[in-house]
Amino acid sequence: MKVKIFDEEHESDLEKSINDFLAKEEVDVIDIKLQTAIAVSGEEQIYCFTAMIIYT
Numbered sequence: 001m002k003v004k005i006f007d008e009e010h011e012s013d014l015e016k017s018i019n020d021f022l023a024k025e026e027v028d029v030i031d032i033k034l035q036t037a038i039a040v041s042g043e044e045q046i047y048c049f050t051a052m053i054i055y056t
Contacts, residue, residue: 001030001054001055001056002027002054002055002056003052003053003054003055004021004052004053004055005050005051005052006018006021006050006051006052006053007048007049007050008048008049008050009046009047009048009049010047010049011036011049013049014049014050014051018032018051018053021053022053027053027055027056028055028056029053029054029055030054030055030056031053031054032051032052032053032054033051033052033054034049034050034051035049035050035051036048036049036050037050
């Protein structure tokens, strides 16, 4: 069993990263865990979209 972690600032970038990985690698996906974090710095909101793919 292996894991691959993705971390992007935009959800569309996360989708692209995951889809690119799955298109290049021949893996059997066991599970995908998703998480979103939001932080505020002054007047700016910072988003972090992460995913962990568990595969064999």
